[in-house]
Amino acid sequence: MHNNIIRHIRKFLEINEIEVETVNKYLERHQFKKKEFILQEQKVCKNLYFVEKGCLRMYFINKKGVEQITQFALDGWWISDHQSFMNNSPSDYYIQTIEESTIVSINNQDLDKLLIELPHLEEYFRIIMQKAVASAQHRSKLLYEMSKEEFYFHFSTSFPEFMVRVPQYMIASYLGLTPEYLSELRKKNL
Amino acid sequence: MHNNIIRHIRKFLEINEIEVETVNKYLERHQFKKKEFILQEQKVCKNLYFVEKGCLRMYFINKKGVEQITQFALDGWWISDHQSFMNNSPSDYYIQTIEESTIVSINNQDLDKLLIELPHLEEYFRIIMQKAVASAQHRSKLLYEMSKEEFYFHFSTSFPEFMVRVPQYMIASYLGLTPEYLSELRKKNL
DNA sequence: CGGTCTCTTGACGGAGTTCAAAGCTAGTGG
DNA sequence: CCACTAGCTTTGAACTCCGTCAAGAGACCG
Numbered sequence: 496m497h498n499n500i501i502r503h504i505r506k507f508l509e510i511n512e513i514e515v516e517t518v519n520k521y522l523e524r525h526q527f528k529k530k531e532f533i534l535q536e537q538k539v540c541k542n543l544y545f546v547e548k549g550c551l552r553m554y555f556i557n558k559k560g561v562e563q564i565t566q567f568a569l570d571g572w573w574i575s576d577h578q579s580f581m582n583n584s585p586s587d588y589y590i591q592t593i594e595e596s597t598i599v600s601i602n603n604q605d606l607d608k609l610l611i612e613l614p615h616l617e618e619y620f621r622i623i624m625q626k627a628v629a630s631a632q633h634r635s636k637l638l639y640e641m642s643k644e645e646f647y648f649h650f651s652t653s654f655p656e657f658m659v660r661v662p663q664y665m666i667a668s669y670l671g672l673t674p675e676y677l678s679e680l681r682k683k684n685l
Numbered sequence: 686m687h688n689n690i691i692r693h694i695r696k697f698l699e700i701n702e703i704e705v706e707t708v709n710k711y712l713e714r715h716q717f718k719k720k721e722f723i724l725q726e727q728k729v730c731k732n733l734y735f736v737e738k739g740c741l742r743m744y745f746i747n748k749k750g751v752e753q754i755t756q757f758a759l760d761g762w763w764i765s766d767h768q769s770f771m772n773n774s775p776s777d778y779y780i781q782t783i784e785e786s787t788i789v790s791i792n793n794q795d796l797d798k799l800l801i802e803l804p805h806l807e808e809y810f811r812i813i814m815q816k817a818v819a820s821a822q823h824r825s826k827l828l829y830e831m832s833k834e835e836f837y838f839h840f841s842t843s844f845p846e847f848m849v850r851v852p853q854y855m856i857a858s859y860l861g862l863t864p865e866y867l868s869e870l871r872k873k874n875l
Numbered sequence: 876c877g878g879t880c881t882c883t884t885g886a887c888g889g890a891g892t893t894c895a896a897a898g899c900t901a902g903t904g905g
Numbered sequence: 906c907c908a909c910t911a912g913c914t915t916t917g918a919a920c921t922c923c924g925t926c927a928a929g930a931g932a933c934c935g
Contacts, residue, residue, distance in 0.1 A: 555826065555830075557829070557830050558830065563829050563830065565822070565825055565826060565829060576822070577815055577816075577818050577819035577822060578819045578822065578823060581815060581816070581819060587826070610808070614804055614807070617804070617807035617808055617811055618800070618807055620811050620815075621807055621810050621811040621814060624811060624814035624815050624817075624818055625767055625771060625810075625814045626767075626771070627814075627818045627821075628767050628814055628817045628818055628821065629767035629768045629771060631817075631818065631821035631822075631825070632755070632756075632766070632767060632768065632821075633768060634825075635755055635821070635824075635825075636745065636755060636777070638828070638861075639747070639753050639755060639861060640745075640747050640748065640753065642922075642923095643922080643923070644922085644923095662880095662881070662882095663881075663882070664880095664881065664882080671828075671829060672923075672924085673923075673924055673925080674881080674882070674883090675882090675883080675884085675885095675923090675924075675925080675926095676922090676923055676924070677882090678882060678883050678884080679883085679884085679923090681882095681883090682883080682884090832890075832891095833890080833891070834890085834891090852912095852913070852914095853913075853914070854912095854913065854914080862891070862892090863891075863892060863893080864913080864914070864915090865891095865892075865893080865894095865914090865915080865916085865917095866890090866891055866892070867914090868914060868915050868916080869891090869915085869916085871914095871915095872915080872916095
């Protein structure tokens with residue numbers, strides 16, 4: 496068993512072996528095959544998900560009936576529909592594996608219990624949330640200042656590992672452009 | 686003195702009068718006139734800012750030398766450049782008052798001290814960060830599924846108070862469209 | 876090797892930008 | 906309290922980035 500979640504927590508704060516046991520008590524760990532669903536539309540997103548290994552996409556179905564990807568998550572990333580998670584409201588999203596993946600999840604009540612038992616960990620979750628806010632701000636700034644062409648080149652040079660692990664039409668969807676236009680951009684820059 | 690920040694904290698958790706004193710010890714409260722700067726580009730964003738009363742905008746200067754607004758903050762909202770705040774790195778942004786405003790701020794070291802003295806409050810900051818993530822996700826979804834026209838009408842009906850407090854060219858900038866096109870949309874829908 | 880996904884090509888169209896100029900509005904100082 | 910000016914908003918014409926549609930070429934899986 497890889498224990499990347501514990502390693503991830505230890506990047507931000509120190510926890511001893513007894514505390515590790517407590518954490519593990521509340522976490523669930525699941526193995527998913529390629530293209531399995533972790534969250535389906537209309538269901539409440541009951542968990543925060545941590546990708547120990549693998550690759551996920553989060554998407555919704557737009558008015559035209561087309562899948563619109565809003566986020567990816569690779570090894571070591573947290574992902575969730577936070578609106579749904581916090582309010583126990585039905586989600587608009589699907590979360591699905593792109594590759595075979597190992598996912599750690601924790602639901603709202605268990606998170607509460609864990610944080611009561613180990614108040615120490617509030618800091619960890621505060622920090623990862625704050626980092627999520629920072630990266631949302633950063634992404635939003637890129638969207639404001641770049642054309643779709645620039646955004647594509649920025650993305651492909653910043654995250655080359657995505658380009659090999661994720662099919663192009665998914666990247667196009669995430670970047671908010673059509674597969675046709677993405678193809679044109681690729682040709683332009685070979 | 687209005688104490689909206691304490692009222693805001695009490696929406697999420699209970700704190701007694703002694704704890705209120707501790708919180709107040711670490712917070713600074715400043716009064717700003719219209720168009721005063723709270724953060725300047727190149728400076729490190731040393732604080733988290735809470736708007737007790739008033740209205741702020743956050744913007745950067747794009748390649749063409751034009752101000753690009755990325756966020757507003759009204760009464761009861763937190764705002765910051767989180768990247769700069771967390772890493773002590775120089776910011777790309779300006780934060781400026783649109784109206785006369787009362788701003789509460791806390792810097793990184795004082796936040797640490799406050800949270801050591803009152804670990805209880807970690808939860809408050811975790812929750813407000815999580816809510817910020819949720820609203821970033823929501824905003825991003827809107828951007829994916831709406832045309833600029835739809836986005837404008839959505840915004841103007843969802844936040845009518847903005848339309849009266851903030852000049853149109855700022856709303857246009859925030860929505861990512863030109864003042865000319867915004868004007869066209871307004872005419873279309875009178 | 877056949878069929879279903881995925882990626883590419885090219886013609887065309889439209890949402891939204893750019894530029895230039897004129898009409899308004901509101902804040903400032905006299 | 907009025908007049909002036911700088912800044913904000915509107916108009917219209919030309920243009921461009923990027924989406925749509927349709928069809929063909931690969932690529933992958935059973």
